[in-house]
Structures are given as structure tokens and as C-alpha cells.
Amino acid sequence: MRPFASAPPRRTTDRLPLVLAAVLLLVGGLLLALPDRAGAAADTLISQGRPATSSSVEDSTFGPEKAFDGVSTTRWASTEGVDPQWIKVDLGPSATVSRVKLVWEAAYAKAYRVETSADGTTWTRLATETAGNGGTDDWTGLTGTGRYLRVYGTARGTSYGYSLYTVEVYGTTPTTPPPTGAFTVVAAGDIAAQCTASSSSCAHPKTAALAQRIAPSFYLTMGDNQYDDARLSDFRNYYDKTWGAFKAQTRPVPGNHESYDPAGAFSGYKSYFGAIAYPQGKPYYSYDQGNWHFVALDSNTFDDAAQIQWLKDDLARNTKGCIAAYFHHPLYSSGGHGNDPVSKPVWQILYGARADLVLNGHDHHYERFAPQDPSGRATADGIVEIVGGMGGAEPYDIETVQPNSQKRISGTYGVLKLDLTDTTYTWQYVGTDDQVKDSGPTYTCH
Incomplete structure (x- = not known):
């Protein structure tokens, strides 16, 4: 049998x-007679x-x-x-x-x-x-x-x-006993197209169901949560029907589409998420989980001196051993939008603070990069960047492969499953069919 x-x-x-x-x-009695069974x-x-x-x-x-x-x-x-x-x-x-x-x-x-x-x-x-x-x-x-x-x-x-x-x-295992402080996070960007589960081609209901099956400690989003203009009515009609199921466990950031709301930039985003997206009164904030410090940023306003000073002060106060930042616009991308230099000053600050991981959306594909510095030079003490813009919006093609890009996937909807401990991190890109499409290396925090 x-x-x-x-x-x-x-x-x-x-x-x-x-x-x-x-x-x-x-x-x-038999065990006493058979000591090798011990x-x-x-x-x-x-x-x-x-x-x-x-x-x-x-x-x-x-x-x-x-x-x-x-x-x-x-x-x-x-x-x-x-x-x-x-x-x-x-x-x-x-x-x-x-x-x-x-x-x-x-x-x-x-x-x-x-x-x-x-x-x-x-x-x-x-x-x-x-x-x-x-x-x-x-x-x-x-x-x-x-x-x-x-x-x-x-x-x-x-x-x-x-x-x-x-x-x-x-x-x-090579690392017995198991690592301490282990927890899982699900992340995605570019999520709720204006469609519902009644359409078989609508992807965000599928990525939401996948995210729930993973059952992480919390969820984070990398912007463009709602398409096309991120009105409050759109959030209620689309995002809320899928990813809204775990809204209270979500730590979002805005993308460029949140700024298109005819009622005013971020009006629908702020009305929908409320204090979840503005826990410190601004569309950027930070929080801790285990030995990790997470920094959520608004890349629409990286030219805002107040946000930049807040970031420097926040990182100076940090006492955690590992740092992850997430925002919408990637400094490096092989997709249609390509590299976005607006993020370089923030990368320089993060690199100076020995940050480990940056998560982005904007380009609608999955991509991971080897550790690199703000100038794109590969280095062991660099930042690992992951683009995870396959939460539900229409996919973009891979166009110009950038240096240090290690893996690219386009056309397959899914989410990032991040597994973090007090000293390490790794991840998987999981498709809506529950299959692992890519597994990242295991890195030790700086």
C-alpha cells in the first residue's frame, strides 16, 4: 500500500x-532488544x-x-x-x-x-x-x-x-536549526484593470485569490493599484472586489495612475485606503516587521525635498538589521518604460544606508537584478531590485535587456512571495496557476 x-x-x-x-x-519490549531503532x-x-x-x-x-x-x-x-x-x-x-x-x-x-x-x-x-x-x-x-x-x-x-x-x-538541512524571525510577504504592482471576475481574461481576481492562498503576514503593493484614473468609484467597483478582501493587511504606495484622478491627484487613492496608506499623514511611511525595516515611498514626488529629508531621517533612526524599500518607478527595467532616473537620488540614499532590497512596478513584467549600486555597477554590497508589475494590468513586452538583469518574465500574471528571516531573504515569482515561475537566490542582509 x-x-x-x-x-x-x-x-x-x-x-x-x-x-x-x-x-x-x-x-x-522489541525496542529494548533492538537498540539500533533508537x-x-x-x-x-x-x-x-x-x-x-x-x-x-x-x-x-x-x-x-x-x-x-x-x-x-x-x-x-x-x-x-x-x-x-x-x-x-x-x-x-x-x-x-x-x-x-x-x-x-x-x-x-x-x-x-x-x-x-x-x-x-x-x-x-x-x-x-x-x-x-x-x-x-x-x-x-x-x-x-x-x-x-x-x-x-x-x-x-x-x-x-x-x-x-x-x-x-x-x-x-545545511542550516539546521531553522532561521529565526521568519515571515512571508506577498507583493505586486499594477493591479486592478477595469474588469471583474465575470470576464475570464480579467487577471486581478486571479492574482488576489493567489495572494490569499499564500496567506502571508501582510501584503504590499508597488503602485498603480487601480486603472485607469484611480477614481474612488473605480476602486470600489474593481480593486475592492478582489484585492480589497485583504485591504486591512495591505501596505500600499501610489503609482502614476493614482495621480490621474480628475478629483485631484491621489484623491480616490486616499479616500479608499485612508490611514492604511497615510499612517504618518503622508503618502510615504515606514514600519518594522521582525528584524526588517520597510520604507514605503511615493516616487511621483521624488523631487519633494520634504520626502527626501524624511527618508534620510527615517533611515538614520532605523535600528533593524535588514532594509527593504518599495515604490512605483524602477531605476532599472528591461520593459517598455525602461530605466527611470527619477529614482536614482533615492537609490543613493538607500545604498548609503546599506539597504538590501527594492521592489517596483510600473513596467508590467517580472524581473530580478543582481546586487548593484546606484550607477548600475554589480557589487556584492549592492541593492537587489525586483520589478513585480504583473498584478493584473495588461502585460508589457521585454524590450532592452539591462545590465545585471538575471531573469525576465512577461505575459504571466502572478505575485512575488517574499520569504524573510532575521538575517536573510529570498523570493519566488508565483503564477496564478500556483506554479513557481522563478526562484531568487537567498541573500544575507548587509
């Missing part, structure tokens, strides 16, 4: 307790606190990270009544897997697979269950490698969805 694991026993708890007690007494207890837990994603969530309180938080009373739950569903954890590069323990809520899987993958696309099966009955499934004696581990449910045991209190993965 389990041909893909080397004789991995499955232990189910809360079933036939009297028989179980007798079996435990017998097994205990090695199973030495397996190292490598999944706790690691970044997690899932095919769906019942709602935001049942995100996939709950299955890896080490708390026995929290859980992941998928959408009800739909097969298949999956939950996935990023174990870090070059992980080996020897054991997987699953603790099911009442909504268990009757049939599922445990799989590993090096790239999140091609999967290798470790174990298969075809007659699950819930409780606890403890797969031991596994031999698997890969960055990602996935539990892929193919048949529900109830009319509900799939729900797991705990997914524990044991084995080894």
Missing part, C-alpha cells in the same frame, strides 16, 4: 486505545517556522503557516468540498527528509501523497495513503531530498475540506 517509502509504518492515534496500549507494550528518536525537526503555502484556505485564520507554528491548537484548513488540495513548506536548499508526522483535524484525507521537490514544479513521491482514517499519521524510514515538501490530498475523508493541526518534517 506504501511502495514509495522504505517500509514506513503509519501510526494512527485516537483509534482503538486498548489495542494500542497492548501494541505499545509489545513494541517497547536512532529514529534522534531525527531533527526542520519544518517549524519555515515559509508555507497552500492551494487554498478556508479563511485567513486557517493559513498554511499554522501547521508549522509548533502550536497544537492552531491549524491549516482548505476550502471545503474541493479535491485536490495541498499544503507545502519551504525547507531551504538541500534538505533531506527521513520522517513526516501529520496530525489531522476532523477534516482528514482519505487519500494523499507526501512529495518532495527541488524546484516546486517537479515532484517525487515519498509516501502514499489510500485508506486514511484521520488522527496521527507518522511516516518514518523515509529517504527523500529537496527544498520543498508537499502533502497532496486527492480524496477527502469528509464532506468538508482538508485540515491539519501539525505537519512536522524531520531530517537535515
Whole structure:
């Protein structure tokens, strides 16, 4: 029944307790006679606190990270009544897997697979269950490698969805124990075209659904949140129907389209987002998460001396070890708009503060750059820039490939999934089909 694991026993708890007690007494005697079995207890837990994603969530309180938080009373739950569903954890590069323990809520899987993958696309099966009955499934004696581990449910045991209190993965990684302060952020720019889910070609409902499935700590946007003139009525008719579902967890910045509102620049943007976009009274602000300092800027007004002085003062006060900034207009881009020199003075300030990461929109494609300085010279202490303008607006072609550009994708809608720890960061560009289109390197903060 389990041909893909080397004789991995499955232990189910809360079933036939009297028989179980007798079996435990017998097994205990056998273990005393077989001291080499003690090695199973030495397996190292490598999944706790690691970044997690899932095919769906019942709602935001049942995100996939709950299955890896080490708390026995929290859980992941998928959408009800739909097969298949999956939950996935990023174990870090070059992980080996020897054991997987699953603790099911009442909504268990009757049939599922445990799989590993090096790239999140091609999967290798470790174990298969075809007659699950819930409780606890403890797969031991596994031999698997890969960055990602996935539990892929193919048949529900109830009319509900799939729900797991705990997914524990044991084995080894090059960086055991797992990093501290880990959290996930979803980011996108250039989002709500004037269309709705009633049109199959409308992309922003799909990117919003994807963003919710990832279930990050929070969401950030890199401008041009609403097309074409970002009126308040447009925000209500389009953006609010999709990305508005997690408005309270969003930290936005404006793009050039927010300035086109006939009622006045940023009028609809400010009326819609309110204090979410103006927490410090201006369309630029900063906040902290873990060991990260985030700076949200308005690139429409980089010629505003007040914003520039605010940025210098803000960075001087920062006490966090990692810095990310985001704004609409990219200094470097291989897309139709190309490089935008308006951002160079801000880059110079950020580079002087040893900032790590800059996120932009404006050009409607995905692109990542190697670390570089404000003059475009590749350097290990440079800033990593990512263009993530595929949130829903019509894609732009790649036109002139810029120096230090490492990867470019056009025509595939998706979001950035940023995985950050107290000392490192990496990311994936995830398409609306839930497939990883690109994975960035893992960088250490300056």
C-alpha cells in the first residue's frame, strides 16, 4: 500500500486505545532488544517556522503557516468540498527528509501523497495513503531530498475540506536549526484593470485569490493599484472586489495612475485606503516587521525635498538589521518604460544606508537584478531590485535587456512571495496557476 517509502509504518492515534496500549507494550519490549531503532528518536525537526503555502484556505485564520507554528491548537484548513488540495513548506536548499508526522483535524484525507521537490514544479513521491482514517499519521524510514515538501490530498475523508493541526518534517538541512524571525510577504504592482471576475481574461481576481492562498503576514503593493484614473468609484467597483478582501493587511504606495484622478491627484487613492496608506499623514511611511525595516515611498514626488529629508531621517533612526524599500518607478527595467532616473537620488540614499532590497512596478513584467549600486555597477554590497508589475494590468513586452538583469518574465500574471528571516531573504515569482515561475537566490542582509 506504501511502495514509495522504505517500509514506513503509519501510526494512527485516537483509534482503538486498548489495542494500542497492548501494541505499545509489545513494541517497547522489541525496542529494548533492538537498540539500533533508537536512532529514529534522534531525527531533527526542520519544518517549524519555515515559509508555507497552500492551494487554498478556508479563511485567513486557517493559513498554511499554522501547521508549522509548533502550536497544537492552531491549524491549516482548505476550502471545503474541493479535491485536490495541498499544503507545502519551504525547507531551504538541500534538505533531506527521513520522517513526516501529520496530525489531522476532523477534516482528514482519505487519500494523499507526501512529495518532495527541488524546484516546486517537479515532484517525487515519498509516501502514499489510500485508506486514511484521520488522527496521527507518522511516516518514518523515509529517504527523500529537496527544498520543498508537499502533502497532496486527492480524496477527502469528509464532506468538508482538508485540515491539519501539525505537519512536522524531520531530517537535515545545511542550516539546521531553522532561521529565526521568519515571515512571508506577498507583493505586486499594477493591479486592478477595469474588469471583474465575470470576464475570464480579467487577471486581478486571479492574482488576489493567489495572494490569499499564500496567506502571508501582510501584503504590499508597488503602485498603480487601480486603472485607469484611480477614481474612488473605480476602486470600489474593481480593486475592492478582489484585492480589497485583504485591504486591512495591505501596505500600499501610489503609482502614476493614482495621480490621474480628475478629483485631484491621489484623491480616490486616499479616500479608499485612508490611514492604511497615510499612517504618518503622508503618502510615504515606514514600519518594522521582525528584524526588517520597510520604507514605503511615493516616487511621483521624488523631487519633494520634504520626502527626501524624511527618508534620510527615517533611515538614520532605523535600528533593524535588514532594509527593504518599495515604490512605483524602477531605476532599472528591461520593459517598455525602461530605466527611470527619477529614482536614482533615492537609490543613493538607500545604498548609503546599506539597504538590501527594492521592489517596483510600473513596467508590467517580472524581473530580478543582481546586487548593484546606484550607477548600475554589480557589487556584492549592492541593492537587489525586483520589478513585480504583473498584478493584473495588461502585460508589457521585454524590450532592452539591462545590465545585471538575471531573469525576465512577461505575459504571466502572478505575485512575488517574499520569504524573510532575521538575517536573510529570498523570493519566488508565483503564477496564478500556483506554479513557481522563478526562484531568487537567498541573500544575507548587509
